[in-house]
Each structure stands twice: as structure tokens, then as C-alpha cells.
Amino acid sequence: MDIAELKAELEQYHAACFGWALSCCARDRAEAEEVLQTVYLKILEGKARFRGEASLKTWLFAVIRKTAATEYRRNLLRKLRVAVSSEQVSKREPAGGEVDAAFDRSEEQVRFRLALQHLPARQRETLHLVFYEDLSLREAADVMGVSIGSARQHYERGKKRLREILERTEVDYGISWRGKENPGAV
Amino acid sequence: MELVGEEKKIQALFSELRLADEQAAPSFIGVWNRAQLRTRTRVSPLNFSLAATAFAVFVAVVALALWSGSRPQTPPINQTVAITPVTSPFTPVTPPVTPTTTSEPTPKVITVVEQRQAARKLRAARFAARQRAELLAARRAEIRDATAISSWQSPTATLLSSQNDALLNSLPQLNESVKELKSFLPNK
Secondary structure (H helix, E strand, O other), X not given: OOHHHHHHHHHHHHHHHHHHHHHHOOOOHHHHHHXXXXXXXXXXXXXXXXXXXXXXXXXXXXXXXXXXXXXXXXXXXXXXXXXHHHOOOOOOOOHHHHOOHHHOOOHXXXXXXXXXXXXXXXXXXXXXHHHHOOOOHHHHHHHHOOOHHHHHHHHHHHXXXXXXXXXXXXXXXXXXXXXXXXXXXX | OHXXXXXXXXXXXXXXXXXXXXXXXXXXXXXXXXXXXXXXXXXXXXXXXXXXHHHHHHHHHHHHHHHHHHOOOOOOOXXXXXXXXXXXXXXXXXXXXXXOOOOOOOXXXXXXXXXXXXXXHHHHHHHHHHHHHHHHHHHHHHHHHHHHHHOOOOOOHHHHOOOOHHHHHOOOOOOOOHHHHHOOOOOO
16 A cells, blocks of 8 residues: 555544544643544554455554654653652643633533543543444454453443443532522531 | 433534534644644754764864874884994094095984893893793702701701610621520620
């Protein structure tokens, strides 16, 4: 597959790739864009080469995941160096804290995004690949580099955990809302 | 089924999220072009190291050329050295001789090669003499040790000697008479 062909294919998957990059970068838009750019750079330089062992989408997602992990480690080291000098090690903050006002369409969506940030990485990735990217469990396992059994476990646990978090936040939200409306009630 | 309903709900939430992401996604062309720009501007570490090595070699060659150019020329090996005989201050001063038809005393001319050969011979002779002297000294020491051993006497040798040494050292003969043999017996 030459570069022109690959470019056309990549353009087709660009939006999905960006969504996946967002998920891998804890929904940090700038970082996701940087990761995507690095992935394209790798493809252009021939460092990442599609050999047809899996589908292009699966391969692309795997490259994005690996690149995001590398970038994350690099950023973490950079942050650590800065933190050591200022004696405050900052943990990777989920981008849920910087939720744009544009995305605040519904309270449920906001709660959902926050709940996703609280899921373990593997569970979040599995749910994202299955529900967001419409991949099968086998494909999701290929992207994450795990067995299908492991992917299934992450999927089930992820769903359960997500439901629990959503329910809890719903209750919390209800209490806080009621508290605001009627301070004497709570 | 509860699971199906739950999955549908999660699916709906993810769909909404996807819609939001798609709206916020950067254009493919923009990202692709930036990546291409990075490819062009990026200098690989290998290229950089090659360039650095080439520069270092170039500097070394130039420095060598400059050094060899500024170095004083050494005389050729077969160059002759004129040695004029040194005149002693105590030698009687000869009156200046007017130039005559007789030939002037020519200075002794010795080549550098000859000088080196002579020095080498001298060094060899010294080395041989030193070796001979060492050998002689070693032999002398050996002779001294041998004589010392042959003339050595035990300090307790006197304790072993007694007045009856002659009796103890002599043996009776077979053809001796009994009377003579009695002489060996202790006197009562």
C-alpha cells in the first residue's frame, strides 16, 4: 500500500482515530492531536508499517495506543522533572476537570465522561473500542494486545463498574440538587 | 433483559460522546501536513552524528596540514658535518702564513652515519666488557664458596674425639693369637 492509498484510508478513519486518541490521552485534546500527528509521522517515515496482519483500523488503533503510552511516559518524566524542582509531583489529571462548556450538553453526559475517567484504563479502553468504535471483542483484544478472554473480562467488569459509578453519581447529584433547592431537607 | 438495556444505554452515551468528538476533531489535512513538515525539518540523530564526525575529521586534517607546514625541516641523514680541529689556547701561535702553493690543512670530515656506527660499536664493546666482568665476579664467588665448604669443620667435632680412638678404630685380625686378643679386653 503506497502513501497516497494509505492517506485516503487514514482520512476515512481520522475522526475515529481522534476519538481513540482522546480516550488514550485521558480526553486531553491537545495531547490527542499531538499523538495523532506523531502517528502520521511514524507512518510517513516508515517506522510504523502496515503489513496486513490485521485490519487497517485495528493496526492504526494499536499504533495510536502505543504512541499515546510513549507520549504519556515522556510527559510524565517532564512533569516529574518540573515537580522535583518545585517539590510538587502532580498526578496526571483527567481532562474531565477541563470539560468545555460546549460539551455540557447534558448532566448525564458530563457524569458519563467523569465516570469514564474513573474506570481503570483497560476497562475504559475495552468499552471505548466496543461501543464507540464498534469493534468486536476480538478486534479490541488485538488493539490492546491482550487475549480475547482478558478483553471479555475487562468488558464485563467495565460495564459493571461504569453502572455503579453512574448510579452513585446520580444519587450524589440528586442529594446535592435537593440540598440546594431545599436546605432543610438534607 | 437488563444487560441489553444497559448496553443500549452505554451505546447511546458513547454515541453522543462520538458526535461531540467528531465536531471537535481537527481536520485531517492539517494534522497530516504538520506531520509532513516535521518529517522534513527533523534531522535524524544518525545524520547529525555523521555530520559531526565528518567535521571532526576535516578539522583534524587541517590541523595536521598546518602543523606539518610550520615544522622546521630536519637535515637529511647523509648530510656531512664539518669538524674543524679545536685549537688549544696554549698552543704557540703560529705566525700568519701567507698563501702559498702548498695545500691548506683540510678539516676532518665525518659523516653522520659513521658517527652513529662508531657510537654503536662503542656501546657494544662496553656491553661486552660489562658482561665479562659480571661473569668473572660470579666465578670468583663460586670458587670462594667451594673452598669454604671443603674446609668447614663442625664446632662439635672435638666432642667426638677420645683417647681410645686408636683402639676403637682398629679391628682384630683373624690370624692374631689369643694373647694378643686379650689386649682388647678391659683390664681388671
